[in-house]
Amino acid sequence: MIKYLSEYRDPVNAKKILAQIRKVVTRPWVIMEVCGGQTHAIVRSGMDQALPAEIDLVHGPGCPVCVTPLETIDRALAIAAKPEVIFCSFGDMLRVPGSGKDLLTVRSAGGDVRIVYSPLEALELARQNPERQVVFLAIGFETTAPGNAMAIVQAEREGLHNFSELACHVLVPPAITALLGSPENRVQGYLAAGHVCTVMGLTEYEEISRRYKVPIVATGLEPNDILEGLLMLVRQLEAGRFEVENQYKRSVRHQGNVLARQMVSEVFEVVDQKWRGIGELPASGLRIRQRFAVFDAARKFGCESLQVEESKICISGVVLQGLKKPGDCPAFGRECKPEHPLGATMVSGEGACSAYYKYKLPIILSV
Amino acid sequence: MCLAVPGKVIEIFEEAGLKMGRLDYGGTVNKVCLEYVPEIELGQYTVVHAGFALSVIDEEEAQKSFEAWREFKESAARAGMDVFGKPL
Numbered sequence: 001m002i003k004y005l006s007e008y009r010d011p012v013n014a015k016k017i018l019a020q021i022r023k024v025v026t027r028p029w030v031i032m033e034v035c036g037g038q039t040h041a042i043v044r045s046g047m048d049q050a051l052p053a054e055i056d057l058v059h060g061p062g063c064p065v066c067v068t069p070l071e072t073i074d075r076a077l078a079i080a081a082k083p084e085v086i087f088c089s090f091g092d093m094l095r096v097p098g099s100g101k102d103l104l105t106v107r108s109a110g111g112d113v114r115i116v117y118s119p120l121e122a123l124e125l126a127r128q129n130p131e132r133q134v135v136f137l138a139i140g141f142e143t144t145a146p147g148n149a150m151a152i153v154q155a156e157r158e159g160l161h162n163f164s165e166l167a168c169h170v171l172v173p174p175a176i177t178a179l180l181g182s183p184e185n186r187v188q189g190y191l192a193a194g195h196v197c198t199v200m201g202l203t204e205y206e207e208i209s210r211r212y213k214v215p216i217v218a219t220g221l222e223p224n225d226i227l228e229g230l231l232m233l234v235r236q237l238e239a240g241r242f243e244v245e246n247q248y249k250r251s252v253r254h255q256g257n258v259l260a261r262q263m264v265s266e267v268f269e270v271v272d273q274k275w276r277g278i279g280e281l282p283a284s285g286l287r288i289r290q291r292f293a294v295f296d297a298a299r300k301f302g303c304e305s306l307q308v309e310e311s312k313i314c315i316s317g318v319v320l321q322g323l324k325k326p327g328d329c330p331a332f333g334r335e336c337k338p339e340h341p342l343g344a345t346m347v348s349g350e351g352a353c354s355a356y357y358k359y360k361l362p363i364i365l366s367v
Numbered sequence: 368m369c370l371a372v373p374g375k376v377i378e379i380f381e382e383a384g385l386k387m388g389r390l391d392y393g394g395t396v397n398k399v400c401l402e403y404v405p406e407i408e409l410g411q412y413t414v415v416h417a418g419f420a421l422s423v424i425d426e427e428e429a430q431k432s433f434e435a436w437r438e439f440k441e442s443a444a445r446a447g448m449d450v451f452g453k454p455l
């Protein structure tokens with residue numbers, strides 16, 4: 001076990017932080033954790049049960065797999081089915097349902113679909129297979145954009161014109177802004193995803209915090225990070241403060257990772273972006289710039305408009321906005337299970353429905 | 368997609384003009400790109416996303432929270448309970 005891990009998972013530490021939260025809290029507060037990784041850590045550790053009843057944790061839209069729009073999935077399926085294509089994706093995209101099928105179905109029908117852990121692996125495949133087209137499904141938040149940008153710049157350097165990315169990046173601050181601006185908003189404080197802040201820094205959150213008078217704490221992903229982030233947030237809420245604080249100081253610097261941010265803005269430009277289940281949010285996505293058009297799979301393979309169809313029962317849209325919890329969905333654990341998911345929130349390792357299915361199914365189905 | 372666990376740099380090398388490294392995650396070794404953390408040195412810890420190291424873990428900051436927790440730990444252990452009120 002590496003030295004950094006054990007302390008951040010130590011239940012004795014957790015208990016102590018919980019006791020401090022109990023001491024500080026006097027009124028009910030609604031708090032959103034934005035990041036799906038945090039949602040899983042919370043549900044898995046049972047932290048939501050252990051917290052004082054005053055704290056209502058709602059789960060946010062921070063699962064890139066879940067919010068990748070259906071059109072992008074359907075486009076990925078169409079490209080992956082082409083005989084000249086080697087289609088590369090992170091593993092958790094393989095079972096995300098498009099309108100009709102998923103990438104696994106395309107693979108069993110003969111499509112060359114491969115799992116990679118890094119866009120550089122896809123680049124390596126492009127070097128080894130000059131006669132094939134290698135397409136990487138470049139999805140994610142601000143955390144994956146730097147790597148995906150680097151792969152494109154490297155492909156250009158090496159003249160690897162058989163490499164391209166089907167890019168669909170989403171940005172966290174515009175989503176938080178949209179949620180805060182909604183008349184249905186109940187959330188009073190945010191745990192911001194520490195890893196997104198590691199790349200982007202804190203300045204965008206400072207603006208949001210000032211504008212909406214809402215406290216935001218950049219928080220790590222380990223259970224005790226989350227508890228500490230909650231403590232900092234509750235302290236602010238109880239004192240009527242609204243500031244941006246940094247719980248995850250060991251990784252988050254105020255300006256973020258400047259080199260990574262520069263590379264992202266060299267390759268991508270900010271555009272309006274559709275979020276699955278939520279709809280189009282202004283300036284909330286990244287598109288490959290015209291200058292790198294040869295590495296843009298959407299341009300290379302055409303963007304014919306697709307007829308997309310969502311499941312009629314799935315309420316993942318409101319789950320992603322923190323308005324409902326997975327247990328409120330009539331299909332949860334019945335028609336919708338990880339083996340045959342109706343929505344992306346049931347597939348992804350960061351989706352709220354899959355977290356509830358893994359750790360809370362018996363409790364929910366028994367009520 | 369988001370890996371919470373930091374890895375320890377055990378090797379640094381160049382590949383196709385990029386600064387690369389091998390990270391140790393408590394026994395599992397992975398190859399990652401170090402271009403975004405050019406200052407990183409052998410033995411340091413880093414947070415990685417999809418094959419790219421994005422920050423060097425600040426040892427001093429990490430140490431600070433450990434010290435606070437060590438104190439917590441001792442006093443909580445005296446109470447002899449775990450998170451859910453069960454005896455240790």
Ligand code: SF4
Pocket residue numbers: 313314315316319326329330331332333336337341342343344345346353
């Ligand atoms: S349980 Fe399934 S159907 Fe219901 S919201 Fe979640 S993904 Fe959609």
